Amino acid sequence: MTHTVVIGESHWLHRWPVIPVVMLAILIILAVFAPVIAPYDAKLGALEDRHIPPMLFGGDSDHILGTDGLGRDIFSRIVHGAQISILTTAVALGIGGTVGTFLGILSGYFGGWVDELIMRIVDIKYSVPLILIALSLATILGSSIGLLFGLLAFMVWGQFARQVRAEVLSIVKMDYVVAARSAGASPARIMYRHILPGVAGTVAVIGTLQVGAVLLTESSLSFLGAGVPPPTPSWGSMVAEGRLYIDTAWWVSLIPGVFIGLLVVSVTLLGDWIRDHWDPRFK
Amino acid sequence: MRFLVGRIIAGIVTLLVVTMLVFGLSRINGDPRSLLISEDTTIDVWDELGREMGLDQPVYRQYLIYVGNLFRGDLGDSTLQRKPVTEILWSRIPNTVRLAFASFLFALLLGIPLGVLSAVKHGRWWDRGIRAFAVLGQALPVFWISLLLIYVFSVGLRWVPVSGNAGWTSIILPTIALGWFGAAGQVRILRSSMLDVLNSEYVRFARAKGLPSRTVIWKHAFHNALIGPITFAALTLAGMVTGSIVVETVFAWPGLGLLAIQAVNNSDYPILQGLILLVTLVYLIVNLMVDILYLIVDPRIRSSD
Numbered sequence: 001m002t003h004t005v006v007i008g009e010s011h012w013l014h015r016w017p018v019i020p021v022v023m024l025a026i027l028i029i030l031a032v033f034a035p036v037i038a039p040y041d042a043k044l045g046a047l048e049d050r051h052i053p054p055m056l057f058g059g060d061s062d063h064i065l066g067t068d069g070l071g072r073d074i075f076s077r078i079v080h081g082a083q084i085s086i087l088t089t090a091v092a093l094g095i096g097g098t099v100g101t102f103l104g105i106l107s108g109y110f111g112g113w114v115d116e117l118i119m120r121i122v123d124i125k126y127s128v129p130l131i132l133i134a135l136s137l138a139t140i141l142g143s144s145i146g147l148l149f150g151l152l153a154f155m156v157w158g159q160f161a162r163q164v165r166a167e168v169l170s171i172v173k174m175d176y177v178v179a180a181r182s183a184g185a186s187p188a189r190i191m192y193r194h195i196l197p198g199v200a201g202t203v204a205v206i207g208t209l210q211v212g213a214v215l216l217t218e219s220s221l222s223f224l225g226a227g228v229p230p231p232t233p234s235w236g237s238m239v240a241e242g243r244l245y246i247d248t249a250w251w252v253s254l255i256p257g258v259f260i261g262l263l264v265v266s267v268t269l270l271g272d273w274i275r276d277h278w279d280p281r282f283k
Numbered sequence: 284m285r286f287l288v289g290r291i292i293a294g295i296v297t298l299l300v301v302t303m304l305v306f307g308l309s310r311i312n313g314d315p316r317s318l319l320i321s322e323d324t325t326i327d328v329w330d331e332l333g334r335e336m337g338l339d340q341p342v343y344r345q346y347l348i349y350v351g352n353l354f355r356g357d358l359g360d361s362t363l364q365r366k367p368v369t370e371i372l373w374s375r376i377p378n379t380v381r382l383a384f385a386s387f388l389f390a391l392l393l394g395i396p397l398g399v400l401s402a403v404k405h406g407r408w409w410d411r412g413i414r415a416f417a418v419l420g421q422a423l424p425v426f427w428i429s430l431l432l433i434y435v436f437s438v439g440l441r442w443v444p445v446s447g448n449a450g451w452t453s454i455i456l457p458t459i460a461l462g463w464f465g466a467a468g469q470v471r472i473l474r475s476s477m478l479d480v481l482n483s484e485y486v487r488f489a490r491a492k493g494l495p496s497r498t499v500i501w502k503h504a505f506h507n508a509l510i511g512p513i514t515f516a517a518l519t520l521a522g523m524v525t526g527s528i529v530v531e532t533v534f535a536w537p538g539l540g541l542l543a544i545q546a547v548n549n550s551d552y553p554i555l556q557g558l559i560l561l562v563t564l565v566y567l568i569v570n571l572m573v574d575i576l577y578l579i580v581d582p583r584i585r586s587s588d
Binding site for chain 1: 370422425438525567
């Protein structure tokens with residue numbers, strides 16, 4: 001069972017999720033070269049240019065995706081917003097993945113009360129309403145990008161810990177680990193040299209599968225005002241900014257959402273493909 | 284039974300940890316009273332608050348006072364509305380429950396038939412279309428779907444009101460917006476678990492016996508494909524809390540989600556902490572109900588106990 005995009009039967013491309021990879025590549029290029037690609041300043045606009053419709057809907061090629069209520073070029077803001085989305089996702093998965101993997105390895109290797117304690121903490125983590133905690137923290141401390149990184153990292157670490165632990169449970173029974181232990185290797189050395197490489201594949205797959213959820217949560221938090229503080233553009237807050245003008249200037253809200261959808265669909269299809277082809281255990 | 288008792292104890296521990304978390308949050312900035320005052324708070328009220336919260340005593344005593352109040356059902360007063368938090372929460376619960384259940388029903392009524400159809404028509408056009416819907420449904424943000432619905436059905440076609448809670452038609456769009464994600468997820472989960480079951484020996488045997496296709500699909504396969512979907516349905520119900528914050532904000536639906544955003548805008552911390560505790564409690568209860576459902580649906584879990 002594969003989730004590849006159908007290109008044509010029996011073609012070599014059939015094996016690759018080409019469309020998602022191409023879309024993802026384009027979005028990453030937009031993000032990396034944002035300052036070069038964006039035709040206008042993403043944070044400053046001209047009020048006399050407010051609510052110009054997109055090129056195909058009555059506007060012109062000066063602003064291909066139109067302008068928002070402050071006269072800022074939406075395409076420029078989309079491009080800079082891609083930077084924010086990709087950066088927050090990468091940092092959150094980096095921190096959350098590292099912490100989760102570390103705790104998962106400890107849990108699976110030592111077992112007993114260590115395992116019990118860590119897994120109960122994971123359970124508790126899943127019971128905590130993240131969005132409400134996020135909103136409370138943003139109320140008390142004010143929203144910031146650091147807070148956003150922390151919240152999203154907190155969101156993902158549990159999944160890493162759970163699945164890495166399960167993987168470690170089967171690795172510790174393998175001959176080479178048993179051999180290393182009887183040769184007198186310290187637990188730290190065994191975990192680092194023998195177990196960590198064994199779970200690397202699992203970690204990569206979990207990471208890919210989580211990207212979509214992280215992106216959606218980031219955009220929801222930004223939409224609710226607990227994400228990146230304005231005027232820095234993020235796709236979620238762009239949707240929020242335009243929502244009051246939905247009846248007269250639909251593009252301000254609806255266009256950024258299309259980009260969120262494109263990005264999440266791309267990473268979801270790619271994630272499914274990687275899971276199915278690289279790691280059959282997840283099937 | 285031991286299984287359930289264990290779950291209940293774990294739930295109580297979780298609830299206690301969350302109270303510590305909320306207690307800790309209120310003290311991040313130092314004096315927790317700073318979150319409870321408004322412009323016209325006098326120094327007498329300030330000192331009185333300090334005595335009530337036991338701020339002159341060690342932290343663990345302060346926590347005990349706090350938990351003691353919670354057990355008596357005292358969540359404090361809203362800083363904006365000057366009314367008990369419990370009273371405000373109660374007044375908002377019915378609206379959120381109505382919206383959540385309508386969306387949950389919508390998700391199941393759409394998700395279950397599509398999931399089964401997709402598995403039965405595996406690899407055909409039906410399957411491809413339904414899978415495309417499932418991927419899109421889970422990839423498009425809820426707030427965006429909400430706005431799109433408003434744009435199409437309220438602004439464009441003028442079929443339903445834009446927002447608020449006026450007449451029965453005003454629940455339609457929020458229900459679809461909130462149920463969409465769950466429906467899409469249900470399709471994906473049910474499709475893959477149905478596919479597994481449809482390929483199993485006993486289903487093929489039932490087919491070989493010459494049983495009609497409908498009996499095989501619904502009686503033999505569907506029943507056994509339910510464990511994953513039940514878990515997912517519960518997660519959907521619990522996840523509606525998050526979704527309802529966004530959906531209620533967009534549609535100005537006067538429930539708990541809108542209350543949360545109003546509390547954020549007014550820095551009304553007591554309301555937020557009340558919501559955190561309430562939502563955690565609901566999540567734990569839903570999970571407990573799922574555990575009980577497992578025991579009913581799957582005899583293997585019952586006998587292993």
